Amino acid sequence: MTTVQSAYQEEQERLTRSLGDIKSQLAGIGPRYTGDDFTEQMLDLQREERRKRLEVAFREPYFGRIDFEELPGGEQKPLYIGKAGVAKQGSNELLVIDWRAPVASLFYSFTGGEDAATYTAPEGDIEGFVHLKRNFMVRQGELVRMVDSYVRGKEEESVTDEFLLYRLGENKDNKLRDIVSTIQHEQDRIIRSERNKALFIQGVAGSGKTTVALHRLAFLLYQYADRVKAERMIIFAPNRMFLDYISGVLPELGVGDILQTTFVDWSLELLGHEVTIRSASDALAYWFEEHRTAEEMANAAGRIKGSLAFKEAIDNRIAELEQRIVPVIPFEPLPGLVLKPEQMMEWYETDYGDETLMKKRDRLVSRIRRWFESELKMRKIVDKKLRAKAQTKLNAFAKKIPSYTAPQLYAALFQGKQAVSVIPKAIASATAASLKEGQAEAEDLAPLVYIHLRLYGLTIPAYDHIVIDEAQDYSPFQLEALKLCQRTPSMTVLGDLQQGIHAYAGINSWTELTDLFNEEQTGFFELNRSYRSTMEIIEFANRILGGMGVGVKPAVPVFRSGDPVEVVQAEHAAWHKQIADSVRAWQATGHFQTISVIGRTAQQCAELHEFLLKEGFEASLVQSKQPEYGGGLSVVPVYLSKGLEFDAVLIADAGSDMYTPDDAKLLYVGCTRALHKLKLLHRESLTSLIKEEITV
Ligand SMILES: Nc1ncnc2c1ncn2[C@@H]1O[C@H](COP(=O)(O)OP(=O)(O)OP(=O)(O)O)[C@@H](O)[C@H]1O
Numbered sequence: 001m002t003t004v005q006s007a008y009q010e011e012q013e014r015l016t017r018s019l020g021d022i023k024s025q026l027a028g029i030g031p032r033y034t035g036d037d038f039t040e041q042m043l044d045l046q047r048e049e050r051r052k053r054l055e056v057a058f059r060e061p062y063f064g065r066i067d068f069e070e071l072p073g074g075e076q077k078p079l080y081i082g083k084a085g086v087a088k089q090g091s092n093e094l095l096v097i098d099w100r101a102p103v104a105s106l107f108y109s110f111t112g113g114e115d116a117a118t119y120t121a122p123e124g125d126i127e128g129f130v131h132l133k134r135n136f137m138v139r140q141g142e143l144v145r146m147v148d149s150y151v152r153g154k155e156e157e158s159v160t161d162e163f164l165l166y167r168l169g170e171n172k173d174n175k176l177r178d179i180v181s182t183i184q185h186e187q188d189r190i191i192r193s194e195r196n197k198a199l200f201i202q203g204v205a206g207s208g209k210t211t212v213a214l215h216r217l218a219f220l221l222y223q224y225a226d227r228v229k230a231e232r233m234i235i236f237a238p239n240r241m242f243l244d245y246i247s248g249v250l251p252e253l254g255v256g257d258i259l260q261t262t263f264v265d266w267s268l269e270l271l272g273h274e275v276t277i278r279s280a281s282d283a284l285a286y287w288f289e290e291h292r293t294a295e296e297m298a299n300a301a302g303r304i305k306g307s308l309a310f311k312e313a314i315d316n317r318i319a320e321l322e323q324r325i326v327p328v329i330p331f332e333p334l335p336g337l338v339l340k341p342e343q344m345m346e347w348y349e350t351d352y353g354d355e356t357l358m359k360k361r362d363r364l365v366s367r368i369r370r371w372f373e374s375e376l377k378m379r380k381i382v383d384k385k386l387r388a389k390a391q392t393k394l395n396a397f398a399k400k401i402p403s404y405t406a407p408q409l410y411a412a413l414f415q416g417k418q419a420v421s422v423i424p425k426a427i428a429s430a431t432a433a434s435l436k437e438g439q440a441e442a443e444d445l446a447p448l449v450y451i452h453l454r455l456y457g458l459t460i461p462a463y464d465h466i467v468i469d470e471a472q473d474y475s476p477f478q479l480e481a482l483k484l485c486q487r488t489p490s491m492t493v494l495g496d497l498q499q500g501i502h503a504y505a506g507i508n509s510w511t512e513l514t515d516l517f518n519e520e521q522t523g524f525f526e527l528n529r530s531y532r533s534t535m536e537i538i539e540f541a542n543r544i545l546g547g548m549g550v551g552v553k554p555a556v557p558v559f560r561s562g563d564p565v566e567v568v569q570a571e572h573a574a575w576h577k578q579i580a581d582s583v584r585a586w587q588a589t590g591h592f593q594t595i596s597v598i599g600r601t602a603q604q605c606a607e608l609h610e611f612l613l614k615e616g617f618e619a620s621l622v623q624s625k626q627p628e629y630g631g632g633l634s635v636v637p638v639y640l641s642k643g644l645e646f647d648a649v650l651i652a653d654a655g656s657d658m659y660t661p662d663d664a665k666l667l668y669v670g671c672t673r674a675l676h677k678l679k680l681l682h683r684e685s686l687t688s689l690i691k692e693e694i695t696v
């Protein structure tokens with residue numbers, strides 16, 4: 001038997017022993033408690049937590065091993081690393097170390113070399129030699145793959161990326177997956193970054209931004225278990241379908257209860273549904289079903305309403321309102337009974353210091369009412385008529401102390417002479433008209449939420465951590481609103497400017513968002529390696545953006561080669577048939593689990609979908625309101641494909657009439673969805689965004 005074979009056998013035996021241990025621990029947990037005793041219920045919850053951890057461990061106890069010799073004088077020890085830490089039955093000795101534990105960081109940060117490696121533990125930096133770094137793949141209790149990526153003294157034999165390449169070469173189903181076994185060093189730095197920061201991540205398509213953010217949540221919950229609670233964490237994603245797509249990762253990492261929502265849904269809830277929103281699909285249709293120029297996007301209402309200039313105008317308006325809260329005239333409900341403005345100001349300033357504006361206002365009104373009641377009592381005013389008259393005066397006086405809901409104050413910003421000057425007249429009057437009907441646009445939500453929070457404060461517990469995915473589509477104003485929902489900034493904000501297809505609402509530069517935080521509260525990371533697609537696909541997609549000029553950083557592919565990208569001219573009459581033939585040929589290989597036909601508009605996709613159904617394909621049509629992503633064969637409008645990925649992608653029509661020079665980001669998004677296979681058809685001449693014809 002060779003050394004490799006015997007090592008493999010030893011590992012298989014250890015695996016079998018570990019699984020046996022975990023199984024018997026699971027069996028020992030016993031049935032669930034269903035009685036009324038509170039202590040028992042608490043104990044039951046703890047047992048359930050443990051059961052879940054053990055179940056995760058039973059599926060795949062560990063994926064890595066690192067042999068570490070702590071200096072000075074420590075023993076060389078094998079450490080097995082898995083998704084959930086497990087102690088040996090009846091002992092404190094660890095069978096599996098949680099991937100988030102300090103020592104496990106070595107598994108991700110160590111990239112070879114004979115020098116001592118270091119990791120940071122609560123007691124300080126720990127130094128030592130790494131002797132072995134081994135990757136495993138365990139399926140149904142069997143060791144199916146074992147790769148040594150580092151063996152001390154035999155570095156020439158180390159194969160750093162083999163395991164990663166194997167994982168990347170696999171097909172994808174309808175859900176994003178965890179990457180604990182192959183987290184890369186540059187990703188690990190982000191995941192393990194300290195808590196009290198607004199962390200910004202600019203990452204190219206497929207660099208693992210979404211995945212990394214989810215792993216970061218799991219890390220924070222582990223590392224700061226006493227200060228961070230899952231129910232006080234929130235993830236903002238672009239739409240419901242995307243939330244469904246990422247929904248498998250956190251449970252697989254043993255994390256539950258994190259609120260996952262869209263900014264629109266969250267805002268409407270916070271505003272108590274006082275406004276309704278024009279459907280997101282209408283806005284998408286406006287921007288994507290017709291050609292819109294870059295200039296139109298740059299001057300869109302969303303950009304202006306999302307700007308800091310608008311926020312400043314609102315801050316000024318709130319400051320003015322505050323000036324008007326305390327009456328400047330005395331209140332005299334009865335002749336000779338006078339409440340002076342100075343007294344009201346004193347109450348306002350000294351008694352309700354930190355409260356929000358409308359709370360202070362309401363307290364002031366209550367205080368005046370209490371003063372009124374006690375004065376009447378003291379003066380023994382019993383005459384009913386006199387009392388009623390005084391009461392009417394009180395009510396009239398209280399009414400004059402301004403009170404606003406967020407929609408009321410917001411609407412006032414667009415009306416008549418009082419309209420704020422930063423909003424162009426046409427936009428102001430359109431907004432005023434919609435608000436009259438109780439309707440708002442998505443871009444009105446950030447200012448509305450901001451006003452609501454400034455007037456009434458947060459009525460839910462402040463968030464411990466906020467994740468914002470696809471943050472290039474967020475305005476500075478949205479972040480300002482979210483900042484009010486945290487005690488200290490603790491955010492992970494991720495996106496890719498190169499995929500900023502919603503430029504009518506988002507940012508052009510990260511500084512628009514990073515400038516909202518103090519420098520010491522901010523961290524900025526870039527991820528330039530792309531893990532999703534083959535080299536051929538990434539290089540092809542990079543060339544689409546290449547024409548955009550300065551500031552565009554090309555994605556760096558992992559060395560994973562696949563088929564060349566195909567660009568094929570289609571005859572008008574044969575276009576449909578060519579689409580069906582391509583899909584059929586891909587399906588026939590049996591290599592691809594998810595295939596997407598990506599169209600330019602929702603209408604084109606609906607037609608293609610109908611055609612594919614007629615041809616006998618089982619295909620789903622992705623639409624903007626969709627709550628779920630089903631995998632398999634799907635037809636997707638390009639602007640809804642962002643964030644998703646498919647084994648094979650067919651860009652249905654990359655003609656010059658479909659993708660104008662302004663649509664580079666859109667086409668880039670479409671092409672970078674493909675993992676293994678990318679093909680583009682075009683009926684008219686090929687879009688000028690693709691410089692060279694790669695035809696087969
Ligand atoms: N370290 C890794 N090991 C294995 N797979 C990885 C790794 N990092 C990323 N991936 C894979 O790369 C793909 C892209 O990841 P993800 O969707 O998180 O990237 P993204 O940067 O958010 O992409 P995009 O901006 O294009 O939507 C996923 O299939 C993910 O599993």
